[in-house]
Amino acid sequence: MKYWRRPLDLDKVCLPRAEVRIIEERCKGCNYCVTYCPRNVLVTGEKFNSKGYYPPHVKNQDECASCGLCQMICPEFAIYHIVQRPEVAEQSV
C-alpha cells in the first residue's frame, strides 16, 4: 500500500486488510468487480476460463480495503474477500 505521506501512527493503527479470491470457473466476465472496486485492486484477466470468459486478476492485493463490494456486486458468487486477523494485518503492514 502506498501513502502520499506516511501516517505517524501507522504502526499502531490496525488497517482492515483482506485477501481477494476468485473462483475462476464461476466467473462470466461481466467486469463489475473490476469497474467498481474503489481501490483498483482488480484488472480484467488475460486468461479465459473453460467457458471463454475472462475472470479478473488481482493486481494490487495490498490496496484492498476489505470493503466487500466486489463480493456483493458479483452476480456469479465468483469473487470474495477474506478479512485477515488483526494481528496478521499488523505484521503485514
Next chain:
Amino acid sequence: MSEKSPLSGVFFMTGDTACAEGAISAGCRFFAGYPITPATEIAERMAERMPQISGTYVQMEDEIASMNAVLGASWAGVKAMTATSGPGFSLMMENLGLGIMTETPCVLVNVQRGGPSTGLPTLVAQADMMQARWGSHGAYEIIALSPNSPQELFFLTIRAFNLSEKYRTPVLIMTDEVVGHMTERVVIPPHKNIARYARRKPQVPPGEFLPYKGSDDLVPPMANAGDGYRIHMTGLTHDERGYPDTTAEAQGRLIRRLIDKIQTNKDDIIEVEEDQLDDADVAICSYGISARVALLPIEQARQEGIKVGLLRLITVWPFPEEHVRRVAKNVKAIVVPELNNGQIALEVERCVAGAARVIPVPHMGGDIHQPQDILDAIHRGAK
C-alpha cells in the same frame, strides 16, 4: 351452531355443510376460497367454523389464488381444502397441475352447476367430469370421488383427505348442486372413531433426504416447510432431489411414477357400489345424483320383471375399469344416465369394448333426469 370442536351426533344439514364438517372431521384446518354458487355455503360454513377450531379461513381474490393458497398451506403442514363450481374450477386447473406435479396433498370440491361459462349458476349438472380428468395440461392421473347424498359427501370428504395424504396428490370431490343443496339426515360418528391418515414424514436426517424419491408404494415421504429439510419444490420437471431436470429421461421417470402411484394403488383407491347385479340383464352405470335418480326406474323395471342392477361409481377417477368390464360380461346392455352429453359413457364404452351395448342417457342439466327417460333406456337395453 356454536360447536367449538368437530361435531358428532345426528344432524339435519345440507350437503355443502356436511362437506365442511367432513373436512373438519378429517383434520382440515385451512380453507381458502372465493364465493360461487352453489359452493358458497361450504366457504360460509368454514368461515364460521375454522376460527372455532384454531383453523384458518381466508377469502382470496379469486380461485387461482385460492388453489395456490391451499397448496402453500399444505406445504406448511396443514390439511387444506377449497371449494368451487364450474367457472372457478376452470380457474383452478393451472394450479391443480402444480399440485399434481409437486405432489401436494389437498382437497378440491366442485359443486357442479350447468355450463359452459356462467351457464346455470343455481342449477345442477355433472358436465365437468372430463374436465376433472383432463382439465390441467399434461399427462397425469387424478383421483375424483362422487357422492350421492349429504351423508356420503361427509364421508367422502374424509376419504378425500385420507387419499390425498396417503398418495400425496390433490383429490377432487365432484359433487353437484342437488347434493350440495339438499338437506338430509347426516350422522357424524364420534371424532375418535374417524380414521385419519397423515402424510408420511422423512425418516432420515436433512442432507440424506431425497424429497422426490418414491417409497415402495411410489409415494415419497413429505417434509413440510420449517422442518429443517430445506426442500426445493418446483413445477418444472425435476429429479429426486427436487431440482429442475428438463430432459426426456427425467420427464419419463417422474411422470411415469406420478401416474403409476395412482394406477398401481387402484384397488385401494377405487370404491364402487354394486346392487342387484348378480342376475342382471341390464346394468345402470352412474354416479352422484344421477345414480340416485336411477334407483326409481330400477325398481320400476324390476317390478315389470326386467332384471336391472346398479354399478354406482363412488370413485370416478381413476376409472373403475375392471368393475365395468366384469359387469359387461354378464349383461346385455349398460345404461349410463348423467347430467351432460355423455362423458362417463365414453369411458364405459371404452372398457366394455363391444362386450355389451352402451346406452347413454344424456341430460344437459338444469334439473335431474326424468325417471321415465332412464326407464325407457332400460327397456331398450332389455330388448
Next chain:
Amino acid sequence: MIDEQVLDGLHPMDKLLRADRIPHIWCPGCGIGTVVYSFLSALIKSGLDLDKVAVVSGIGCTGRAAGYINLDSFHTTHGRALPFATGLKLGNPELKVVVFSGDGDLISIGGNHFIHAARRNMDIAVICVNNFTYGMTGGQLGPTTPIRAKTTTSPYGNTEHPFNLPYLAAASGAVYVARWTSLDARRTERAIGEALAKKGFSFVEVIAPCPTLYGNMNKMKTGLDQMRFYEENSVIRHGAEPKDVDITLNGQIIVGKFVDIEKPTYLDLRDNIGSIV
C-alpha cells in the same frame, strides 16, 4: 494466515446456496445474481432462524432464484408466488415468508394477487427484480417497460404507460416500500434487512440489468452499460412521494426508502377476533 472458518464451500455464501447448482443459468451481467447476494446477506445479518425462512418464486429468470437458495424454497407457477406464500404463512405463522420474483410475474399476471396481498397487509416480504421486461420468454413488453423502450413485442417503442411499482405498492397498502438498483448492492441489502424485520407487507423493488434482452434492445449492450446508467441517473430521495417516482426511458431513477409505516397486519387483525368466536 486466512480465516478459513468462514468458508463452508467455495464461496462464503455457498452455505446458503444450493452450491451444486452453481453456476446458475443467468446471463453474463444479469443483475439477478447480485440481488440474490444482497438478499442472502441480509438474511444472515437478520439473525432469523434460517430453518424457518421460506422463499417463494413465480416463473421467470428471476423466479429461478428459489432453485438456487438453500432454504425451504418454492418455485410455483407464473404469477402465483404471492397466493402460495399467503397459504404458507397462514398455514404456519412461525415461518418468515419471502417472495422473490420478477416484474412480469408479480405485477402483470400476478398483479391482482399483488394488490390484494398488500391490501391484507399479509406478513410477506416481497423482493421484485425489475428488469423492465419478460426476460425468460425472450424480452417482451412488460408492465414496467418505460414508454418508447423497445422490446420484441414493442419493436417500434412501447406505447403503453408502465406501472410505478412503489406507488402501486403504497396505494395497495404496503407498510414498507423501497427501491434501489442492483448497483446499490449494500443499500439493497439494508433495505431487504428492514423489509425482513418489518411486520406486514413489505416491498423492495430492485432495478437490475438484463443485458441480453432489454439492454441490448435499448442501446445498453452490456450489463456494465446499464450499471453506468444507474450510476449516472439514480438519485437517492428518501421519503419521496411514491407517486413522484415513476421511471422513464432515459430519465432519473429515484431510489430510496419511500414508505415505512405501522399498521395492524392480517394476522394481528385476525387474532383479535379470537375472543368473539
